[in-house]
Amino acid sequence: MVDPDPRADATRGRVNGNLVEAIDLVPTFIEASGGTVPDHILEGHSLMPLVHGATDWPRDIAVSEYDFAFREARTLLGTAIRDSRAVMVLDGRWKLVHVTGFRPMLYDLETDPREFVDLGDDPAREATRKRLGNEVLRWTERLRTRTTMTDARVERLTEIEKDEGIWIGFWDEADMERAMTSPKGRS
Numbered sequence: 001m002v003d004p005d006p007r008a009d010a011t012r013g014r015v016n017g018n019l020v021e022a023i024d025l026v027p028t029f030i031e032a033s034g035g036t037v038p039d040h041i042l043e044g045h046s047l048m049p050l051v052h053g054a055t056d057w058p059r060d061i062a063v064s065e066y067d068f069a070f071r072e073a074r075t076l077l078g079t080a081i082r083d084s085r086a087v088m089v090l091d092g093r094w095k096l097v098h099v100t101g102f103r104p105m106l107y108d109l110e111t112d113p114r115e116f117v118d119l120g121d122d123p124a125r126e127a128t129r130k131r132l133g134n135e136v137l138r139w140t141e142r143l144r145t146r147t148t149m150t151d152a153r154v155e156r157l158t159e160i161e162k163d164e165g166i167w168i169g170f171w172d173e174a175d176m177e178r179a180m181t182s183p184k185g186r187s
Helices: 006-011 022-032 072-077 123-140 151-157 173-181
Strands: 062-067 085-090 094-099 105-108
Touching (some): 085 123, 094 123
Antiparallel strands (some): 062 085, 094 105
16 A cells, blocks of 8 residues: 555555455545545444554454355355355464365465465364354354444434334343333333
């Protein structure tokens, strides 16, 4: 990236090793052009702080997903169209690739940068597979289903389900009665 702003002088001509994703580009463009990043819509992080010399970065893993339904690999692997997905998670050294219906593939990019040695079934790497597998799970749980609402709007709409007769998380009549008589539970 090239930023003509003098605040970028400290990083000019340097390579930054922080983990970034393609979803970081749009927030970067918005911030670089003076806009406010709608973080309830966009999942990425603006790269502008890194360009301006920031040392803290919110991402310690990078995730990439790939739909190979249109590729010959789908027919060679015998996967259904809807299951022809791969998710990769990278922590800088270790790269785990999860393909629906198959065991994970694991690569040590420090000792095998060209990814020739798959350690996905190596018992000695169980902890690494589990850790990165948990990162894949955490990634699938990220905010995606209500990206058109700000957190403030979600907060304003919290508990209106009770007015509609939807009670989630109340196990008995006493719980429901407490919720209905509490100041938050009354309309």
